[in-house]
Amino acid sequence: MKVLTFGWDFPPETTGGLGIACQGLTRELAQEGVEVVFVLPRSQQVRGNARFIFADVEKMVKTRTVDSGLVPYAGSQTRVDVYDATGRRVIYSRTILQEVHAFAHKAAQIAKEENFDIIHAHDWTSYLAGVAAKKASGKPLVLHVHATAFDQAASDQVDPEVFKIEKEAFAYADCIITVSDFTKRILVQKHEVPELKIDVVHNGCDTHDPVRYAPALSELKAQGKKIVLYHGRITIQKGVDYFIEAARKVVDIDKDVVFVISGQGDMMGQIMHKVGSLGLSSNVIFAGALWYEERDRMYQSVDLVVMPSVSEPFGLVPLEAIQHGTPSLISKQSGVSEVISHVLKVDFWDVEDMANKILAALRYPVLHEQLKREGRQEIHRLSWKHSAQKVLSLYQRLLQYMTA
Amino acid sequence: MLTVCPYFHVHQPYRVKRYRVFDIGNDNQYFNEGGENDLNNRRILEKVAEKSYRPMNAVLKQMLEEHEDFRFALSFSGTVLDQFEAYTPDVLEGFQKLVATGRVEILADTYHHSLSFFYSVPEFERQVAKHAKRIHELFGYTPRVFRNTELSYRNDLARWCEENGYLGIMAEGWDPILGWRSPNYVYKPVGCKRIKVLLKNYKLSDDIAFRFGNRGWESYPLHAETFAQWVHAHHGDGHTVNLFMDYETFGEHQWEDTGIFNFMRALPGMLKQHPDTSFKTPTETIESYDPVGEIDVQHVLTWADTDRDLTAWVGNDIQKDAIRSIYGMEKDVLATGQESIIETWRKLQTSDHFYYMCTKWSQDGDVHAYFSPYQSPYDAYVAFMNALSDLQLRVQHALEAKRTALNEAPAVVEVKTTFPELAKAWLAGGIEFVATFFNVHLPKLSKAYAYIFNKENR
Numbered sequence: 041m042k043v044l045t046f047g048w049d050f051p052p053e054t055t056g057g058l059g060i061a062c063q064g065l066t067r068e069l070a071q072e073g074v075e076v077v078f079v080l081p082r083s084q085q086v087r088g089n090a091r092f093i094f095a096d097v098e099k100m101v102k103t104r105t106v107d108s109g110l111v112p113y114a115g116s117q118t119r120v121d122v123y124d125a126t127g128r129r130v131i132y133s134r135t136i137l138q139e140v141h142a143f144a145h146k147a148a149q150i151a152k153e154e155n156f157d158i159i160h161a162h163d164w165t166s167y168l169a170g171v172a173a174k175k176a177s178g179k180p181l182v183l184h185v186h187a188t189a190f191d192q193a194a195s196d197q198v199d200p201e202v203f204k205i206e207k208e209a210f211a212y213a214d215c216i217i218t219v220s221d222f223t224k225r226i227l228v229q230k231h232e233v234p235e236l237k238i239d240v241v242h243n244g245c246d247t248h249d250p251v252r253y254a255p256a257l258s259e260l261k262a263q264g265k266k267i268v269l270y271h272g273r274i275t276i277q278k279g280v281d282y283f284i285e286a287a288r289k290v291v292d293i294d295k296d297v298v299f300v301i302s303g304q305g306d307m308m309g310q311i312m313h314k315v316g317s318l319g320l321s322s323n324v325i326f327a328g329a330l331w332y333e334e335r336d337r338m339y340q341s342v343d344l345v346v347m348p349s350v351s352e353p354f355g356l357v358p359l360e361a362i363q364h365g366t367p368s369l370i371s372k373q374s375g376v377s378e379v380i381s382h383v384l385k386v387d388f389w390d391v392e393d394m395a396n397k398i399l400a401a402l403r404y405p406v407l408h409e410q411l412k413r414e415g416r417q418e419i420h421r422l423s424w425k426h427s428a429q430k431v432l433s434l435y436q437r438l439l440q441y442m443t444a
Numbered sequence: 445m446l447t448v449c450p451y452f453h454v455h456q457p458y459r460v461k462r463y464r465v466f467d468i469g470n471d472n473q474y475f476n477e478g479g480e481n482d483l484n485n486r487r488i489l490e491k492v493a494e495k496s497y498r499p500m501n502a503v504l505k506q507m508l509e510e511h512e513d514f515r516f517a518l519s520f521s522g523t524v525l526d527q528f529e530a531y532t533p534d535v536l537e538g539f540q541k542l543v544a545t546g547r548v549e550i551l552a553d554t555y556h557h558s559l560s561f562f563y564s565v566p567e568f569e570r571q572v573a574k575h576a577k578r579i580h581e582l583f584g585y586t587p588r589v590f591r592n593t594e595l596s597y598r599n600d601l602a603r604w605c606e607e608n609g610y611l612g613i614m615a616e617g618w619d620p621i622l623g624w625r626s627p628n629y630v631y632k633p634v635g636c637k638r639i640k641v642l643l644k645n646y647k648l649s650d651d652i653a654f655r656f657g658n659r660g661w662e663s664y665p666l667h668a669e670t671f672a673q674w675v676h677a678h679h680g681d682g683h684t685v686n687l688f689m690d691y692e693t694f695g696e697h698q699w700e701d702t703g704i705f706n707f708m709r710a711l712p713g714m715l716k717q718h719p720d721t722s723f724k725t726p727t728e729t730i731e732s733y734d735p736v737g738e739i740d741v742q743h744v745l746t747w748a749d750t751d752r753d754l755t756a757w758v759g760n761d762i763q764k765d766a767i768r769s770i771y772g773m774e775k776d777v778l779a780t781g782q783e784s785i786i787e788t789w790r791k792l793q794t795s796d797h798f799y800y801m802c803t804k805w806s807q808d809g810d811v812h813a814y815f816s817p818y819q820s821p822y823d824a825y826v827a828f829m830n831a832l833s834d835l836q837l838r839v840q841h842a843l844e845a846k847r848t849a850l851n852e853a854p855a856v857v858e859v860k861t862t863f864p865e866l867a868k869a870w871l872a873g874g875i876e877f878v879a880t881f882f883n884v885h886l887p888k889l890s891k892a893y894a895y896i897f898n899k900e901n902r
Contacts, residue, residue: 289466293465293466381803381820382803382822383822384820384822384826385819385820385822385823392464392466393462393464395465395466396464396465396466396826396830397826399465400465400826400829400830403465403829404765404825404826404829406761406762406764406765407762407765407822407825407826407829409761410760410761410762410803411822414760414803
């Protein structure tokens with residue numbers, strides 16, 4: 041079986057969960073014997089280095105890039121400028137929307153050149169590419185929803201252009217995969233997609249033992265401080281403002297708790313202002329966006345990780361944290377809370393409960409230990425292999441009546 | 445001759461509200477949730493009264509009226525009796541009327557539905573005594589057969605029952621304990637001379653308690669006639685069929701629309717279609733039959749889950765931590781001498797609190813989730829431990845206040861009052877001990893006496 045896949049984000053050139061999910065799924069599909077052609081828009085850099093760690097599957101995976109300025113996690117009107125290696129601007133200030141259409145145009149060409157059985161497009165920027173490829177080839181189309189316009193807006197004030205693309209593409213798809221029941225409900229309620237058209241395939245998790253690094257923030261720990269981490273984009277969707285309000289309540293009870301914020305985003309100024317106005321400057325550290333080794337080191341060094349998202353289709357953070365041996369407190373408004381039990385859960389708006397449970401995790405060592413031990417056990421059930429098998433059986437279901 | 449021994453257990457805990465860290469030191473009411481949720485004890489009791497206690501009491505009354513040989517046993521936790529009294533006194537009256545027929549036996553139990561026997565026998569004994577007093581007060585009845593929380597049982601508990609004058613004790617008729625033997629006989633606990641053990645026939649009991657309304661079950665829908673035939677099949681192969689279950693089975697676990705009430709109403713008639721079948725209370729069963737063998741249970745046996753052990757309550761680390769923490773306070777709590785603190789501490793011993801913290805995510809885990817008012821076992825633990833932290837503070841303050849009171853007492857030495865103590869010390873430890881006693885204990889004691897003396901004369 042050969043699958044033409046459209047995505048916008050792939051490690052190591054990654055900015056978040058989407059790329060990690062594409063990688064995990066693609067790798068395991070390849071293991072199952074599926075041939076994957078991965079089409080990526082070319083953004084800041086040519087992604088010639090997009091490779092898989094597993095050399096034996098590398099031969100089956102081919103990456104193609106097209107000239108496009110797509111960047112992840114942007115709205116439809118965000119402007120992008122693309123420079124080549126010499127610093128010459130090759131694409132002038134086009135909107136994401138224009139890029140999405142350009143990507144779709146090229147997708148139709150690729151669909152004519154390649155041989156494949158099925159089309160799989162990840163997230164809204166690739167939906168039109170998927171639709172174009174379907175029109176050009178007549179092959180069945182699977183759309184994979186990692187987030188919707190409603191998650192990014194964290195309200196009903198969605199980007200109308202994105203919503204339009206989502207709604208029309210969903211109607212055109214043969215099957216839709218969402219990463220959680222949480223997201224499935226959004227599609228049913230907001231996009232009016234028939235329930236039967238949607239399959240939920242939860243994301244997986246890499247369960248190998250991570251590299252251990254020398255602890256960070258050891259000076260603070262030596263002073264007996266407890267450390268709580270937020271890691272993610274600083275946007276309305278992620279609920280960082282609720283986290284800061286909870287931090288205030290925590291510090292009222294225990295002044296020896298330090299909150300580390302790793303990430304950046306459009307709400308950064310607002311959050312910094314809030315930290316100042318709540319008098320939390322000596323308890324909050326802005327660490328900038330930490331990635332790779334720095335991020336892992338932070339995961340390993342802190343006492344608790346908090347994911348306070350207002351709307352989170354899945355949410356890899358608690359899984360990454362527990363891989364590094366640190367338990368999490370997560371909002372119930374997240375897809376990942378459907379698949380993990382050994383975490384503390386709160387409603388994102390209930391800052392008092394958030395503070396209560398942060399304090400509980402720091403106060404009761406037996407609780408902390410059990411969340412850590414049981415949590416590590418639990419993620420072994422969440423393999424990418426399992427997710428890939430679900431996707432594969434969906435492919436087979438779509439292809440059962442197709443003749444060569 | 446085959447007799448059926450029905451026994452229904454009535455219990456509600458005092459659920460701990462979402463007690464938060466911020467409440468520690470500010471709020472000493474842990475059980476007074478007032479919102480529209482499943483932690484509101486009054487709300488739950490009123491709901492269960494409506495769905496189960498009132499209609500089932502009426503069914504039982506009717507069964508007693510229509511079948512003169514029908515009889516059964518009940519057990520009540522003290523915590524449910526207190527809640528009946530406070531919230532639904534008519535339900536309590538209904539039970540009193542049933543018991544007044546003289547055909548309903550009440551079993552001995554711990555007041556607080558606790559696992560105290562396995563953590564502190566002296567505390568267990570206090571709770572059993574408190575329970576007996578309460579039952580006598582409300583029903584004019586003195587229980588003679590013992591059942592422990594969640595039907596938990598062990599050889600030493602049976603021995604305790606024998607030493608304390610009970611006729612018998614209840615336990616789960618679990619295959620690994622019985623081997624090839626049948627639960628439908630009376631047995632003798634190993635190491636006991638006089639008392640007998642009644643074993644629950646879990647297959648037939650659970651057909652009613654767990655499977656009755658399950659549409660996926662091969663025997664669904666179960667008719668009284670069919671069930672009676674299953675019971676009759678034990679003629680010639682047993683003396684007693686012990687049907688033990690939660691009272692809340694009727695109307696709460698199995699809703700009215702499953703037909704459970706009609707099933708029960710019809711059951712005595714169907715059972716008596718075989719001429720040699722009748723009913724006995726636990727005491728009558730024990731007095732009627734000789735034991736056919738010995739039962740040896742070295743590790744705790746309960747009626748819960750597929751494990752039939754204590755792992756539903758103390759299987760994981762947070763459960764063990766919580767239960768250790770509560771029993772670890774015993775000495776200090778009692779030393780305060782304050783009834784409100786002691787009673788609160790006992791309410792926190794109720795086994796349900798630990799059950800809500802269970803993390804067995806198997807089929808059993810689903811059962812736990814169904815019976816838990818919390819959204820997660822961790823929520824249950826956090827609320828419980830926060831409340832416990834507050835109680836610890838209260839205990840600490842009470843003890844400090846006591847100590848201060850002693851120290852404030854004027855240092856008048858009344859040697860006379862300490863002479864018996866002195867004599868005892870002499871006999872026990874000789875001259876060295878007496879010297880120590882004079883230096884260390886005497887000043888304190890005399891201060892205490894002087895304080896009390898002064899207080900009385902104020």
